Amino acid sequence: MAEANIAWIMVASALVLLMTPGLAFFYGGLVRGKNVVSTLMYSFISMGVVSVIWVLWGYTLAFEGGNEFLGTFDALGLKDISFESGEDGSIPPALFVIFQMMFAIITPALITGAFAERFKFSTYLVFLVLWITLVYVPIAHWVWADDGWILGIGAADFAGGTVVHINAGIAAIVAAGLVGRRRNVQRGVEPHNVPYVLLGAGLLWFGWFGFNAGSGLAADGVAVSAFLVTNTAAAVAGLIWVIAEYQQTGKMSGVGFATGAVAGLVAITPAAGNVGVMGSMGVGAGAGVLTFLAVRYRHKLKIDDALEVFAVHGIGGIWGALATGIFAASGAGLIDGEVDIFWANLRAVLATIAYSGLFTFVILKVLDIVPGLGLRAEEQEEDFGLDVSFHGERAYVSDGAD
Numbered sequence: 001m002a003e004a005n006i007a008w009i010m011v012a013s014a015l016v017l018l019m020t021p022g023l024a025f026f027y028g029g030l031v032r033g034k035n036v037v038s039t040l041m042y043s044f045i046s047m048g049v050v051s052v053i054w055v056l057w058g059y060t061l062a063f064e065g066g067n068e069f070l071g072t073f074d075a076l077g078l079k080d081i082s083f084e085s086g087e088d089g090s091i092p093p094a095l096f097v098i099f100q101m102m103f104a105i106i107t108p109a110l111i112t113g114a115f116a117e118r119f120k121f122s123t124y125l126v127f128l129v130l131w132i133t134l135v136y137v138p139i140a141h142w143v144w145a146d147d148g149w150i151l152g153i154g155a156a157d158f159a160g161g162t163v164v165h166i167n168a169g170i171a172a173i174v175a176a177g178l179v180g181r182r183r184n185v186q187r188g189v190e191p192h193n194v195p196y197v198l199l200g201a202g203l204l205w206f207g208w209f210g211f212n213a214g215s216g217l218a219a220d221g222v223a224v225s226a227f228l229v230t231n232t233a234a235a236v237a238g239l240i241w242v243i244a245e246y247q248q249t250g251k252m253s254g255v256g257f258a259t260g261a262v263a264g265l266v267a268i269t270p271a272a273g274n275v276g277v278m279g280s281m282g283v284g285a286g287a288g289v290l291t292f293l294a295v296r297y298r299h300k301l302k303i304d305d306a307l308e309v310f311a312v313h314g315i316g317g318i319w320g321a322l323a324t325g326i327f328a329a330s331g332a333g334l335i336d337g338e339v340d341i342f343w344a345n346l347r348a349v350l351a352t353i354a355y356s357g358l359f360t361f362v363i364l365k366v367l368d369i370v371p372g373l374g375l376r377a378e379e380q381e382e383d384f385g386l387d388v389s390f391h392g393e394r395a396y397v398s399d400g401a402d
Contacts, residue, residue, distance in 0.1 A: 161271070170360070263288060266316035
């Protein structure tokens with residue numbers, strides 16, 4: 001059985017990594033053509049920076065010993081991490097390091113949709129190091145480490161509703177508020193490449209099976225159930241979104257279905273190992289309705305969350321965490337009269353919102369006043385496009401163009 005578990009979690013890890021390029025295409029299609037490379041690079045550079053951080057100090061602080069709030073430096077540089085399976089058939093600790101690394105990579109990349117088209121790339125590199133170390137790592141320890149305090153109160157977050165999605169969603173709305181609105185943009189922009197959006201959503205949906213079904217760390221019935229409920233919630237949320245869109249506009253857009261499906265995937269993430277198939281339909285339906293309304297309401301605010309990260313990941317993640325407590329299987333949910341998981345998850349949601357919001361605010365405020373950094377691109381750089389301004393590249397070059 002150990003060999004089967006190893007094979008499955010290696011595949012699941014690769015699937016989760018694929019989600020980051022998928023996110024890059026999803027976001028890249030939504031921005032203007034002059035900012036495509038910049039938007040893609042926010043995600044791709046995370047694959048480099050966060051991988052190094054995770055090996056050097058991220059993993060050990062998140063998972064190796066310590067107390068209920070933070071781990072230790074005992075496994076600095078992955079010192080003494082075994083590559084051998086446990087006698088009980090569990091996966092090698094090194095494979096767990098790999099699997100968790102992929103979650104750490106995509107989480108800060110999710111945030112970037114909020115400040116797309118205007119954030120300084122050099123500052124983003126520093127932000128990556130600080131945010132992973134000071135925000136992601138502690139919350140991961142609270143929720144997933146054996147002695148983490150959120151795990152200890154009985155909260156259920158199977159695959160990262162708090163650690164990944166609420167965390168990123170709250171950080172995103174804080175970042176969008178501090179960076180400010182895009183220049184000459186009143187209510188968003190038309191996606192420059194809808195096929196990119198759909199391609200990215202497809203890669204995300206595909207990779208999410210590793211994200212959720214792999215989180216039990218075994219090739220077993222829990223993985224099969226998580227796979228099935230993940231697909232079901234995404235399908236329901238996508239359909240709900242386009243139905244709601246049709247009622248308002250008379251159209252069913254590709255971007256709308258893709259956004260709804262991603263919202264469903266977000267919401268089912270904490271619940272994937274804890275709800276049945278019918279419960280996943282409730283999770284997906286709630287995600288479709290709530291995130292659709294959140295996008296519509298967000299447009300009335302002055303905060304320019306460019307790619308609706310808070311609406312999809314923040315609201316979707318909050319709903320998913322609470323819905324886990326509502327629809328938990330085996331009679332453990334609020335729907336069956338049991339309040340323990342719901343109450344524990346509510347406390348986990350509030351703690352994640354408070355911690356992520358406060359520390360993201362502090363990190364960005366400090367970066368904004370450090371000489372040579374600052375959050376915002378110069379007006380000329382923003383107007384010309386971040387692709388050429390920061391990367392010296394164009395996504396699209398006409399025939400004969402320099």
